[in-house]
Amino acid sequence: MSPATSDPISLTRFLIEEKRAGRINPELRLLIEVVARACKRISVAVGKGALGGVLGDAGSPGAASINIQGEAQKKLDVLSNEILLEANAWGGHLAALASEEMDHSQPIPDVHPRGNYLLLFDPLDGSSNIDVNVSVGTIFSVLRCPEGVTTPADEHFLQPGTAQVAAGYCVYGPQTTLVLTVGHGTHAFTLDREVGSFMLTVRDMRIPEDTREFAVNASNQRFWEPPMQAYVGDLLAGKDGPRGKDFNMRWIASMVADVHRILTRGGIFSYPLDSKCASKGGKLRLMYEANPMSFLVEQAGGAASTGRQRLLEVQPTGLHQRVPVFLGSKREVEVAVRYHLAHAVA
Ligand code: P6P
Numbered sequence: 001m002s003p004a005t006s007d008p009i010s011l012t013r014f015l016i017e018e019k020r021a022g023r024i025n026p027e028l029r030l031l032i033e034v035v036a037r038a039c040k041r042i043s044v045a046v047g048k049g050a051l052g053g054v055l056g057d058a059g060s061p062g063a064a065s066i067n068i069q070g071e072a073q074k075k076l077d078v079l080s081n082e083i084l085l086e087a088n089a090w091g092g093h094l095a096a097l098a099s100e101e102m103d104h105s106q107p108i109p110d111v112h113p114r115g116n117y118l119l120l121f122d123p124l125d126g127s128s129n130i131d132v133n134v135s136v137g138t139i140f141s142v143l144r145c146p147e148g149v150t151t152p153a154d155e156h157f158l159q160p161g162t163a164q165v166a167a168g169y170c171v172y173g174p175q176t177t178l179v180l181t182v183g184h185g186t187h188a189f190t191l192d193r194e195v196g197s198f199m200l201t202v203r204d205m206r207i208p209e210d211t212r213e214f215a216v217n218a219s220n221q222r223f224w225e226p227p228m229q230a231y232v233g234d235l236l237a238g239k240d241g242p243r244g245k246d247f248n249m250r251w252i253a254s255m256v257a258d259v260h261r262i263l264t265r266g267g268i269f270s271y272p273l274d275s276k277c278a279s280k281g282g283k284l285r286l287m288y289e290a291n292p293m294s295f296l297v298e299q300a301g302g303a304a305s306t307g308r309q310r311l312l313e314v315q316p317t318g319l320h321q322r323v324p325v326f327l328g329s330k331r332e333v334e335v336a337v338r339y340h341l342a343h344a345v346a
Pocket of ligand 1: 126256
């Protein structure tokens with residue numbers, strides 16, 4: 001990890017330099033700029049909280065608005081989704097987009113030119129934390145539109161995570177920070193609110209290969225599969241147990257915040273299968289949560305697995321498909337996977 005110089009460059013300059021180096025093309029540069037601009041608008045709305053009249057559930061009293069995930073939508077979920085849809089409609093860089101908040105993907109309207117990329121996003125992940133003023137974030141993933149497809153549909157989005165050309169998140173916390181990869185490292189840009197620009201604050205984030213910190217919702221312990229119970233049990237046993245060292249636990253219940261901590265200082269994040277979510281394939285969504293986060297983590301020297309395979313190699317079967325997630329410090333993810341593989345063999 002190399003903190004940016006004392007005179008940080010802007011996201012715009014960083015992207016121009018990536019284009020000059022042949023790592024992105026002008027269309028992808030525009031796409032990322034548009035998403036970053038939308039995140040600035042979302043940051044303003046999130047930052048206003050109660051003053052902006054946007055806290056609480058969407059829908060009318062007693063008739064909450066429920067999304068395809070079966071979750072009550074927050075007003076800010078709906079607003080953030082609308083901001084991203086509007087920002088990306090007219091630029092000519094996208095063929096279609098898909099959102100956690102929309103049942104199906106949506107081609108760019110005919111009134112606007114269509115580009116060669118597909119954008120997927122969770123407009124405001126962790127939104128249940130908003131009303132209690134805990135960090136939340138926007139997660140996005142960029143795929144190429146398949147050759148010859150002029151009106152993309154859901155099936156054209158079903159590409160493995162290795163096909164992503166860019167991915168990122170924007171965490172709305174004490175700072176608003178955009179973390180981005182275009183396949184050449186993972187980089188952090190902090191919003192300078194006075195100027196209104198994202199400024200490069202960490203070039204090439206690197207996750208330490210080992211860690212003493214794990215992130216899991218431990219209240220699910222009784223629902224976990226045996227290998228997960230064994231793995232976490234050994235973490236909790238600390239230096240007197242088979243791991244021979246003590247561990248610390250953090251769980252913010254906002255994936256963007258938990259992953260940002262891991263990208264910043266290491267750790268392992270896990271949302272494994274449990275008997276509550278096994279019928280759905282897991283808790284977290286593959287296409288617009290697990291895949292973009294796994295791309296960022298691998299580009300920062302970490303690892304990401306379902307517990308049974310490299311997460312980026314999962315072949316999607318549905319736009320809102322869920323998947324078990326282990327990601328973070330490379331050697332710790334390898335240990336967690338060994339517990340699962342050992343159980344599978346036994
Ligand atoms: P739990 C937020 O709803 C989310 O999708 C992720 O951001 C977060 O990691 C997870 O769910 C939290 O789940 O079961 O702890 O509330």
